[in-house]
Amino acid sequence: MEKKWEEMSAEEKREARFATWYAAEGVEFQSPEAEAMYKASVTRFKDTVLMEKTPDRVPIFPIGTFMQTDLYGVTPYECMYDYDKLVSTNKQFLLDYKPDYYGSPAFIGSGKILEILEFRQYRWPGHGVSKNSGYQCVEGEYMKAEDYPSLIDDPSDFWLRTWIPRVFGTLAPLANLAPLTWLWEIVAVSGLTVPYGIPDVQNALKALLEAGNEAMVWFQKIQAFEMEAKGMGFPTAMGGAAKAPYDILADTLRGTRGIMTDLYRRPEMVSKAMERITPLQIKQGVGMATMAGNPMVFMPLHKGADGFLSDEQFRTFYWPPLKDVILGIASEGCVPFLFCEGSFNTRLKYLEELPRGSCFWIFDRTDMAKAKELIGDKICIGGNVPAGLLLTGTPEQVKAYCKELIDVAGKGGGFIMATGTGMDEGKPDTLHAMIDFTREYGVYR
């Protein structure tokens, strides 16, 4: 009899999750070759990130946001408003460039939904920035310093009745709702239903319905693409998503300047808030990975990079909750995928604390030789192909760069050829050089 999920060890859960990813249930492969390619890519990824054996070759994963579509002259604006164009160019990209893994166009999102909800935390193409630009974050204190107690007290309630009303113009009236946990016993039902009768609240809910309808249209296109991509033989290397608790505060809630002053004015509040956020991130990462049937949990890291915190601040505020999230996700059999923008040279010593094969790190401007030396024997690393080189360099330069990466960081396996940043733009000759060269030179013999 099969073991019950809750009785399984972390390793057994991980094996089961990888088996699900490998099995690709429901996927109609276009040919036996496509199926073989899919499975070989999954196996290659597994061998690479778990550090259990040397893979057949270096996995190739050029990570892009608008790059895939930019290569075909499709603007970011078109991507966010014309879903057919978005997915058809993403498909063409796979056919022409043949990376081992696809990056989901779900990352792009729908401009229409953002418009309906009046999203304020970003500007997007045609909406505050040029139609040729990707989306860009608008720094701000979406959570005020005085909000810490209510965030710590009940994060979900804070999100629903404070943060969401501030960040989505259309949903501002949700601030009128009563906390959902006030609903107990028959006597509370009628009274707590009253806010839903307020015309403003009703309009907000109508907008949500409208956004939901649009999301369905969008999602069906994305879903169809994802099934087709897999059927063509391309797995994706992203299942769930989570963030470092500090980044939830620094990116999402308090903003970069807000959190930095909090470190001096209210450090205990910062720590308490992260204690509350940590289990939520673990749950989200694992939950999404389970839904996706893919064990990889994408974690973009931002405000812990070199220079953004002192060593002591990193050790006190950034690292412990991040480590808890990584280990928490790993203990459920998932594999955190740390997407580490900027440089992490002064942080590498902390990464040595991570258990073998528990996660993998895609670096941007980190010294790869140093990373390989310090953690490369037990943690898979990758990335570091510079955006500047890909966009303004020559194929020969790119090949030379990738060769050096494979020779140094790729030695013995545990290395993924990837861009260190989510690329908004692409240049055909250099991208081909990165992919084609690695396919040939990155073979382990």
Added chain:
Amino acid sequence: MAGELVKLLSELKEQEALNFVEKALAEGVDPMELLGDARDGMNIVGQKFATEEYFIPDLVFSGEVLKGIVKILEPHLKKDEKTERLGKVVIGTAAGDIHDIGKDLVVFMLDVNGFEVHDLGIDVPAQKFVDTIKETGSKVVGLSGFLTLAFQSMKDTVDAITEAGLRDDLKIMIGGGQIDEQVRSYTGADAYGKDAMEAVKLAKGWIGGR
């Protein structure tokens, strides 16, 4: 008592620094002297940042503390007291890009190091740089950019400056997210800096100063 504020500010002791300023004012200390001390304190913060004793949060927070001090001092200050500056630097985030954290750090470091900084903000069109260079007679320009689309905007800005006939005795530095030597060469800028300290070094090398 002299120097106390320099110490409090440079050690980022916010409340103590603010209390000190209030008390000193009440005791009749010249507000200009206090402002001078605050500037010296910020200078030390800048030095500590340059030697990697301080990091970005320290810089950001010192700015907050300074803001508080200036707010207390402002009503007591006479207008039009200018300090000697090393030279002028025009700076801004290249067209199409709205990121400002990196740029603001560079502005801060240039300012505490004695430069007169003309900060044009974010998403700055090439023409705006050209106009400001003409107005100020600045010999150094800094272009910031976080996104890869800034590569092209920076190149366009450098080209526009050249076309306006201003390039010859002008130095242009670039920096931000994905900027490296490769991108510098693409844009035609004179140098790239990987952080705010390098921007200061470059500016000093070009227009003098310690």
